[in-house]
Amino acid sequence: MDYRPEDIRVLKGLEAVRLRPGMYIGSTGKSGLHHLLYEIIDNSMDEVMAGACDRIRVVLHEDGSAEVEDNGRGIPVEIHPETGKSTLETVMTVLHAGGKFSNSAYKVSGGLHGVGASVVNALSEVMEVWVRRNGRIYYQKYSRGQPICEVKELGETTERGTVVRFRPDPEIFSTTEFDPDIIENRLRELAFLNPGLTIEFEDKINDYKSKMSYAGGIKEYVSYIVKNTNSKPLHDIVYISDSYENIKVDIALVYIASQDEETLYSFVNNIRTIDHGTHVSAFRNVLTRLLNDYGKSLGYLRKDEAFLGEDVREGLVAVVSVLMPNPEFEGQTKGRLGSESAGTAVSKIAKERLTEFFEINKPVLKIILERVQQAKRAREAAKKVRELVKRKSAFDGAALPGKLADCVTNDVEKSELFIVEGDSAGGSAKQARDREFQAILPLRGKILNVEKSSIQKLLSNEQIKDIIVAVGTGIGEKFDRTRLRYGKIIIMTDADVDGAHIRVLLLTFFFRYMRPLIEEGRIYIAVAPLYRVQFSNRILYLYSDDEYQALMKELNGSEKVEVQRYKGLGEMNPEQLWETTMNPVTRRLIRVTIENAEEADALFGILMGQDTVERKNFIERHALKVTYLDV
Incomplete structure (x- = not known):
């Protein structure tokens, strides 16, 4: 079969988003559906971090649509000098158009790539936006990324802010039903992370309302997490906060008595990094090193002994939050932070402030060291048991293969x-x-x-x-x-x-x-x-040559791309x-x-x-x- 010029397809506007939605929101299932809502909420949170917003309201409507309202500055509606269209329409319909590329509008933000609102628009059956700005109300409606009408002026108002309402497209998503529990949990996180912010949530389908505001910040968040465990805190919550080279770091932690594994939630610019990243690695490393140093100086360890990371993490409940300009996430869904500068800032601040805290609060330090020492002893005892009692194998009396690295669980x-x-x-x-x-x-x-x-x-x-x-x-x-x-x-x-x-x-x-x-x-x-592809602060793993060729065709030389082809595991x-x-x-x-x-x-x-x-x-x-x- 011939390969002809007409076989080359040029995707225009938001067409690429509808053709490959997974590249932008991760999946077209439940997680991708909720990611749409999070993108709009994140835009409101950027107004919060800019000091321009202290109230957000999220509503789930009976028709399956979701609405996010804030009292921020409102999206500009004036004509954009480059597109010749309203700035509102530009933001909602053009990829990589947003205020996050200019440090003048947002010093710190969760949205980075300028694709959030336009991607949500592209993947919505219907989207409506109301902007309250300069004493007036403006409105525009869209369908599947295309404007249905021009930006209209509806009247006067004394309020300000933006309201976005959208209904996910059933042609794209396998399910279009939002889970109110998942959404409320996310909103609660944001309320904990931003003392002074009030978030209202209303689920009209189930006739449910809630209001969230937490003056105690992440200290209160850690306390909330502990209350939902079957254990009690062993000491007062440790809280440290400082800034280094324009990066603000907040950490709260406490140890509980139960032998559960670490419970750690991490955030960058209010975005939950479910796969953690450089900020969490730095925190864990500093905590492990400090407890080893104190363990030896205070007699909890011999010179030839050491606490392992798993000892330090057992029973730990912690929240690590970082606010920084231009974070580098791995992927549009922002699950993992890759910024080395964040790791540097967390290392410096955690080491200095935790050392300062432990020197002043020796009783708390000793409680923590005793807890970690207990985890170390339990780990060593379990190892001895595993070495003495060989698990049964297919051959009577046969020892397990020497190359086998066995697991711990017997389940x-x-x-x-x-x-x-x-x-x-x-x-x-x-x-x-x-x-x-x-x-x-x-x-x-x-x-x-x-x-x-x-x-x-x-x-x-x-x-x-x-x-x-x-x-x-x-x-x-x-x-x-x-x-x-x-x-x-x-x-x-x-x-x-x-x-x-x-x-x-x-x-x-x-x-x-x-x-x-x-x-x-x-x-x-x-x-x-087969491939690891990095471009625009994004990292994608591709599993076939077809996926790679499709991505290259989609980028069409518009990005600087770094490609690693794996010859083997x-x-x-x-x-x-x-x-x-x-x-x-x-x-x-x-x-x-x-x-x-x-x-x-x-x-x-x-x-x-x-x-x-x-x-x-x-x-x-x-x-x-x-x-x-x-x-």
Whole structure:
């Protein structure tokens, strides 16, 4: 087929947003739907941070629309010098148009890319905006990103601010029903983070209203979090606040008695960074170093001992909030902060102010050190138990494979075994994993093709034996599912031909000798990214050449792009490996199941990237999604 000039499509205006909404809001499911509302709320919060707003009202209407009202300065409505249109229309219909690119309007803001309001408009069936500014009310209506009318002047007013009402487009979203509990929780966070701000929430569908205002700020927030646990604080809440090079840092923390893992919420310019980032890493590192220093000077540790990060984090409840100009987030959804300057500011302020606090409040310091020491002793005791009591394996009396990095939990349904291609990738995976529930078994090279091997040869093969012992069930007629050690078994290989070959060899082994694991849906394939692309303070991971080509065509040379193509899992650092391939929230998995030939062919397209008559015949014979590759 010819490749012709007319095959090149040029996307205009907001068309790209409707064609690829996931690039801008993360997904077209529930999270993406709520992200629309958060984008509009964030614009109002930027007015709060500019000192121009102290009241926000959010309403869910019966018709499925959401409304956000603030008493800020109001979006300018005058003619914009570059577009020749009203500034209001420009902001609502043009990507990368907003006040966040000029430091004169906003010194600190949550919106960075100038795409928030226009993206919401593009993905809304209907949007309406009222602006109260200069003693007058202005109005404009839109549908799917296009203005339905010119900006109108409706009359006079003594109030000021902006009201935005939008109804998400059912052509885009799988659900258009907002969850009031999720929204109220987000609004409560904002009220805690901004003392002096009043937020009103009304759910007209369920006839519910609430009003939130917290003078105590994040100290009150930490107290609120603790009240929702089944434990009590061990000391008064520690609160520090300071600024460094135009970056304001607020931290509140307390330790509780329960042995729960850390509860830490982090924010940048009021945006919740659910995957944390440089500000949280800096805080954790400083706290761990300080407690180690004090632990040794006050006799809680010997010179050759140390508290680990997990000891320090156990029972910790904390909120870390940073206000800064031009933060660098990884992705439009702003889940993780990448700004090194934020880490520097948090490190300096946390070290100085926590040291100052601990020197003045030695009783609180000793309570914290005793709590961390208790966590350290519990960790060491658990380790000894694990070393003394070997978990049962498929071979009676057989020790677990030496290369296996086992997990802590004994709960089979919560545990995961990653079978990883190569020692290098296995090393990164061991650093990246959550050791509580993720185990790593690295394999070197291609495993035995069990389809062409005898049972004696299979049982004498070291790699096959390691898999059998690690899984724990035995094989063939001696398969015993009650001895299964992991609820999920995840095959993690390179995104290349060799990796696909190894995946199919492993799937062949599981089908021939541990078929119940496939029937129960316990075998998975981890989908590793091919590309890491960075542009405009955004980082995207792409999983195929098609995704990469589509992005390049979409950018069309308009951005400076940095591209890293991964030749294998071993090229990814532990943080990247966790984020893309191992984090249960963000990873992509393929579940291997026994179904029909049509579905089998679809999966093989993913595994091998090509088609063969032999494979088709095998699939049709066995009606499977799995087969093997002859070597």
